[in-house]
Amino acid sequence: MNNTLLLSSSPHIRGRDTTQRIMIDVVIALVPAVISGIYFFGSRVIMVVLITVISCVISEYASQKIMKRNITISDFSAVVTGVLLALNLPPAIPLWIAAVGGIIAIVIIKQMFGGIGQNFMNPALGARVILMLSWTQHMTNWINPKVPDAVSSATPLIYIKKGQEIMEGINRPDYIEFLLGHAMGSIGETSVLALLLGGAYLLYRKVISPAIPFSFIGSAALFSWIFGGNRPFTGDFLYHILAGGIMLGAFFMATDYSTSPVTTKGKIIMGIGCGIITIIIRLYANYPEGVSFSIILMNLLVPLIDKYTVPRTFGGEGRGG
Amino acid sequence: MLISKKIFGGGVTVPHRKNTAQCETVKMDVPEKVVIPMLQHVGAPCQLVVKKGDIVRVGQVIGISSKYVSAPIHSSVSGTVTNIVQVINSSGMYIDAVEIKADGKQEIHESVKPPVYSNDAELLELIKESGLVGLGGAGFPTHVKLAPQVDKKIDILIVNGAECEPYITADYREIVENSWNIISGINILMDLLKVDNVLIGIEDNKPEAIKVLTDLANTSDKINVVKLKSRYPQGAEKMLIYSLTGRKVPPGKLPLDVGVVVMNVNSVSFVAEYVKTGMPLIKKRVTVDGPAVMNPSNVEVLIGTPLGDVFEFCGGFKTEPYKIIMGGPMMGVAQPSLQNPVLKYTNALLAFDRESGELPKESPCIRCGKCVKACPMNLLPLFLNLNAIHGNIDGLKKYNAMDCIECGSCSYVCPAKRHLVHSIRLGKALLKKESMNKT
Ligand code: SF4
Numbered sequence: 001m002n003n004t005l006l007l008s009s010s011p012h013i014r015g016r017d018t019t020q021r022i023m024i025d026v027v028i029a030l031v032p033a034v035i036s037g038i039y040f041f042g043s044r045v046i047m048v049v050l051i052t053v054i055s056c057v058i059s060e061y062a063s064q065k066i067m068k069r070n071i072t073i074s075d076f077s078a079v080v081t082g083v084l085l086a087l088n089l090p091p092a093i094p095l096w097i098a099a100v101g102g103i104i105a106i107v108i109i110k111q112m113f114g115g116i117g118q119n120f121m122n123p124a125l126g127a128r129v130i131l132m133l134s135w136t137q138h139m140t141n142w143i144n145p146k147v148p149d150a151v152s153s154a155t156p157l158i159y160i161k162k163g164q165e166i167m168e169g170i171n172r173p174d175y176i177e178f179l180l181g182h183a184m185g186s187i188g189e190t191s192v193l194a195l196l197l198g199g200a201y202l203l204y205r206k207v208i209s210p211a212i213p214f215s216f217i218g219s220a221a222l223f224s225w226i227f228g229g230n231r232p233f234t235g236d237f238l239y240h241i242l243a244g245g246i247m248l249g250a251f252f253m254a255t256d257y258s259t260s261p262v263t264t265k266g267k268i269i270m271g272i273g274c275g276i277i278t279i280i281i282r283l284y285a286n287y288p289e290g291v292s293f294s295i296i297l298m299n300l301l302v303p304l305i306d307k308y309t310v311p312r313t314f315g316g317e318g319r320g321g
Numbered sequence: 322m323l324i325s326k327k328i329f330g331g332g333v334t335v336p337h338r339k340n341t342a343q344c345e346t347v348k349m350d351v352p353e354k355v356v357i358p359m360l361q362h363v364g365a366p367c368q369l370v371v372k373k374g375d376i377v378r379v380g381q382v383i384g385i386s387s388k389y390v391s392a393p394i395h396s397s398v399s400g401t402v403t404n405i406v407q408v409i410n411s412s413g414m415y416i417d418a419v420e421i422k423a424d425g426k427q428e429i430h431e432s433v434k435p436p437v438y439s440n441d442a443e444l445l446e447l448i449k450e451s452g453l454v455g456l457g458g459a460g461f462p463t464h465v466k467l468a469p470q471v472d473k474k475i476d477i478l479i480v481n482g483a484e485c486e487p488y489i490t491a492d493y494r495e496i497v498e499n500s501w502n503i504i505s506g507i508n509i510l511m512d513l514l515k516v517d518n519v520l521i522g523i524e525d526n527k528p529e530a531i532k533v534l535t536d537l538a539n540t541s542d543k544i545n546v547v548k549l550k551s552r553y554p555q556g557a558e559k560m561l562i563y564s565l566t567g568r569k570v571p572p573g574k575l576p577l578d579v580g581v582v583v584m585n586v587n588s589v590s591f592v593a594e595y596v597k598t599g600m601p602l603i604k605k606r607v608t609v610d611g612p613a614v615m616n617p618s619n620v621e622v623l624i625g626t627p628l629g630d631v632f633e634f635c636g637g638f639k640t641e642p643y644k645i646i647m648g649g650p651m652m653g654v655a656q657p658s659l660q661n662p663v664l665k666y667t668n669a670l671l672a673f674d675r676e677s678g679e680l681p682k683e684s685p686c687i688r689c690g691k692c693v694k695a696c697p698m699n700l701l702p703l704f705l706n707l708n709a710i711h712g713n714i715d716g717l718k719k720y721n722a723m724d725c726i727e728c729g730s731c732s733y734v735c736p737a738k739r740h741l742v743h744s745i746r747l748g749k750a751l752l753k754k755e756s757m758n759k760t
């Protein structure tokens with residue numbers, strides 16, 4: 001009996017958290033956004049979500065098989081990517097493009113860079129941007145929520161380009177509509193309420209910390225207030241943070257573990273960077289949606305941020321910092 | 322009673338599992354034989370001063386060292402030295418050990434008598450002779466801690482009753498059963514150290530212990546019991562000092578450097594006991610628990626008793642033990658064999674069955690940052706892990722590997738079940754080797 005005793009290094013007990021549990025939590029947190037997507041844009045959304053999820057999971061399985069890696073589809077991270085991708089697509093997206101998006105996200109952006117935890121760009125966002133560049137038409141084909149014969153029109157963000165927000169005669173959605181989900185946009189951007197619900201769940205479950213979402217939303221609000229109006233400090237910041245993908249981006253995309261800094265300080269830098277870049281793109285670039293690009297830009301800076309935010313050892317001068 | 326408002330950053334909430342809190346200490350019978358290793362402390366090993374065939378008695382010195390950082394070793398039984406063997410200690414070193422066949426009479430050696438001393442230097446020498454080492458689990462020779470430092474002024478004595486590891490109740494039982502001894506030990510040490518500020522730190526999950534000591538401490542305005550938040554690793558020296566005084570011990574420095582001496586409650590109590598009786602350190606209270614143990618208990622065990630005997634005394638095993646741990650589940654050391662002996666700083670023996678002892682499989686780091694949040698030393702365990710795995714010396718230095726206190730918080734929280742501390746430990750060994758090569 002004595003020679004069968006297991007020898008291992010401490011600690012000898014472990015917490016209950018697992019990668020899988022975390023990913024399932026993210027999926028749970030995304031449910032309200034998916035449901036509101038279905039509610040506002042119709043049952044087609046179900047197909048889009050299914051297609052992206054299946055495409056992501058199959059891509060993960062296949063690429064891991066080919067690269068002779070351990071198969072990790074049971075950790076649910078591919079499912080998360082699939083749902084997030086769907087939420088980042090316009091409701092009228094052709095299903096085959098959605099499927100291609102899943103393949104791009106997993107194979108090119110995740111697995112080619114080493115798999116979970118190693119990719120330097122959020123897979124769903126990376127795929128969104130690649131799809132955007134490849135099929136711009138389809139990717140910017142927005143439809144009005146709950147309108148039976150879906151009318152193509154522009155994203156509401158078009159209304160908030162600097163100096164244009166007082167345009168008369170255009171039916172600008174109001175705050176309440178954004179909150180509930182009456183605004184046009186990608187599947188997951190439509191209802192701020194649903195996103196906040198999911199975000200609150202993630203915070204409650206400690207899957208994410210408040211550092212990124214709060215600094216992201218806060219800095220976006222501050223910057224749009226300062227620079228968003230015709231005169232300084234007159235910007236309609238509420239409109240800015242409610243419209244478009246800020247909520248989705250702040251709670252679900254910028255908080256992606258692999259592509260965000262590991263320290264709180266680093267996360268705040270990331271959040272502020274995202275907020276500022278989003279507003280700069282919205283106000284000054286010839287392109288309405290800044291959230292995806294701002295997050296991807298900050299994703300690229302994460303190794304640098306991590307490098308310069310090494311904390312000081314408790315009680316010490318340490319290095320970095 | 323005071324309440325600490327400060328709390329160190331990081332740490333984790335671990336299940337308490339103090340199943341034995343209400344178990345009064347029971348004295349174990351003298352074992353058939355004891356095995357007493359010549360290294361049971363941090364520092365230099367002792368030289369044997371007995372040989373095969375010698376008759377020894379309880380309290381007799383059997384190992385000494387001329388080195389300063391060391392503590393003599395005494396026989397815990399009366400009997401005959403039957404063998405000089407080698408045991409493997411927790412760092413994998415072979416250590417000489419004396420095997421003594423006990424005669425069961427427990428005759429006391431003539432050197433054991435109430436000591437007399439007339440000044441601090443003599444008392445300090447006595448404490449050295451008592452063989453006392455830190456009983457909280459670290460095993461640092463006590464007389465070294467207490468020796469006056471020319472350039473450092475000590476103004477606070479901290480008594481560590483935090484006991485933040487799951488399962489262990491050895492300190493708690495000492496407080497409940499022997500509170501007077503603790504207070505008299507404190508008085509002796511206050512005299513010796515010339516301090517008039519004593520803080521006894523106890524976690525808030527032990528209200529009875531807080532109450533008992535508060536009632537006694539109320540007789541003196543120099544001694545205060547401080548209620549601490551239960552948060553692992555509250556009992557780690559640096560964390561405890563911060564929680565109680567707000568002082569931070571810089572990396573590579575000692576509590577002395579911030580004017581503090583920290584002693585475990587059991588060590589303090591032992592000092593009082595020793596000054597009364599002169600009986601050196603030959604026994605320990607050990608919490609015996611774990612899912613595979615029949616009757617979880619607090620047992621007074623003679624040092625050198627084989628672990629198997631202690632478990633047997635507690636009714637043996639419910640299920641076949643899969644892993645035996647000396648110490649707590651967070652920082653304790655897995656034991657290769659039930660033949661290994663109880664040591665001076667053994668405060669718990671835990672037996673895990675297969676289900677509770679099995680290590681979860683590692684999966685890739687997902688960069689969730691939970692280890693970063695949990696690290697009380699503000700390190701970045703995920704990067705230390707990577708650099709340790711790749712043997713990257715510069716990376717280990719850059720991320721301050723040597724500052725890791727091996728508390729295990731990072732491994733505990735990691736959802737990917739990465740063996741963070743284990744790799745950091747190896748990384749530290751690499752760094753030590755490298756610095757030795759250089760000099
Ligand atoms: S807790 Fe584990 S998975 Fe999370 S960052 Fe640390 S090592 Fe990686």
Ligand code: SF4
Pocket residue numbers: 695696697698699700701702724725726727728729730731732741742745
């Ligand atoms: S890195 Fe070291 S000090 Fe930090 S949590 Fe892990 S074991 Fe504890």
